[in-house]
Amino acid sequence: EGQLLESGGGLVQPGGSLRLSCAASGFTFSNYAMSWVRQAPGKGLEWVSGISGGSGGNTYYAESVKGRFTVSRDSSKNTLFLQMNSLRAEDTAVYYCAKAYYGAYGERAFDIWGQGTMVTVSS
Amino acid sequence: EIVLTQSPGTLSLSPGERATLSCRASQSVSSSYLAWYQQKPGQAPRLLIYGASSRATGIPDRFSGSGSGTDFTLTISRLEPEDFAVYYCQQYGSQWGWAFGQGTKVEIK
Numbered sequence: 001e002g003q004l005l006e007s008g009g010g011l012v013q014p015g016g017s018l019r020l021s022c023a024a025s026g027f028t029f030s031n032y033a034m035s036w037v038r039q040a041p042g043k044g045l046e047w048v049s050g051i052s053g054g055s056g057g058n059t060y061y062a063e064s065v066k067g068r069f070t071v072s073r074d075s076s077k078n079t080l081f082l083q084m085n086s087l088r089a090e091d092t093a094v095y096y097c098a099k100a101y102y103g104a105y106g107e108r109a110f111d112i113w114g115q116g117t118m119v120t121v122s123s
Numbered sequence: 124e125i126v127l128t129q130s131p132g133t134l135s136l137s138p139g140e141r142a143t144l145s146c147r148a149s150q151s152v153s154s155s156y157l158a159w160y161q162q163k164p165g166q167a168p169r170l171l172i173y174g175a176s177s178r179a180t181g182i183p184d185r186f187s188g189s190g191s192g193t194d195f196t197l198t199i200s201r202l203e204p205e206d207f208a209v210y211y212c213q214q215y216g217s218q219w220g221w222a223f224g225q226g227t228k229v230e231i232k
Contacts, residue, residue, distance in 0.1 A: 035221065037168075045160075045168065045211055047221035060220040096167055107174035108215040109158035113167035 002026035002112045004097050009117030016087050016121070022080040022097030022114055030054055030075035033100035035110065036082050038093035038119075048095070049082060065091075087121045094118050125149055125214050129224035135232040142199040144227045146212035151192045156215035159188055159197045162226075163208045171210075172197060199229075207231050 008020040022034070035050040049071040052058035056073040070083040080097050094116040101111035126149040136142055146157070154175035160168040170179040172188035175195055185200040199206055212224040 037221075037223075044209075044226045045162075045213075045223040047223060050220050062220065101170065101173060103155070103174055103177065105155060105174065107155045107158075107177065109170050109173035109179075109213065110160075110168075111170050111173075111179065113169070115167055 002099060004099065004112055004114035006095065006097055006114040006117040009095065009119045011120045011122065012087055013123050014088060014121055017083070017085045018087065018119060020082040020084070020095055020097075020117060020119070022082075024078045024080065024099070027099070027112070029073075029078040032102075034071075034073060034080045035098045035100065036071060036080075037096045037098055037110070037113075038091075039096070039116075040090075040093040043093075046093075050100075051080070053100075084119070087119075089121050092119060092121050124219045125152055125216060125222050127212055127214055127222055127224035129210075129212060129227045131227060132225075133228045133230060135230050136202055137232045138202050138204055140202050142197075142202055142206070142229055144197040144199075144210055144229075146190075146195040146197070146224050148193045148195075148214060152214050152216075154191050154195075157188075157190070157195050158213045158215075160211045160213065161206075161208045162211065168211065202229070 005023045036048040050060040051071045068086045072081045096116045097114045098110035099112040101109045130145045157175040159172040162168040176188045209226045
């Protein structure tokens with residue numbers, strides 16, 4: 001059973017930057033696409049960004065973060081990253097990393113989630 | 124981009140009762156890419172159902188999923204105390220990424 005462990009969250013001022021990390025273990029990290037999902041306090045889940053497996057040549061972003069956030073991966077270190085710039089109060093949330101699941105018939109879902117790391121954007 | 128609308132927002136039921144949760148997509152979607160998650164307070168979401176109707180590893184058979192096109196349903200046949208939680212549907216799109224519904228809270232009546 002695989003595991004994901006996020007780190008890097010904290011308090012940052014509006015306009016500031018933060019880099020989140022997600023360390024993967026227990027599965028072949030390079031074989032799977034990965035995503036970041038966030039949850040603002042008391043709110044629902046919001047997909048933020050995704051990256052393809054392997055070298056991570058394909059990246060995807062929600063409109064709310066496009067141009068401000070950058071997802072990347074280092075498969076030699078089994079680690080996923082999220083570089084967050086120009087942070088806003090509305091980016092305050094718990095950020096989860098999640099592993100893509102590929103079903104036998106092409107199904108897609110997230111089967112492994114980290115415990116989350118809190119990001120607070122406030123002055 | 125697809126919008127997923129879940130209903131009801133809150134479902135108040137007693138243990139042993141049947142829960143029926145709805146997820147409606149703004150346009151027809153592939154059943155292969157429809158999933159359901161359970162989330163309890165302070166915890167990460169847990170995958171329940173993928174491909175609209177397949178149970179994830181270790182998920183009890185009281186959980187079932189169905190539907191196609193724009194209408195999908197998660198059914199919990201007999202609620203156990205540990206099933207009271209928030210449930211989210213999710214859809215994948217190869218061109219735009221992922222979308223979640225806003226969630227349905229199943230609370231104890």
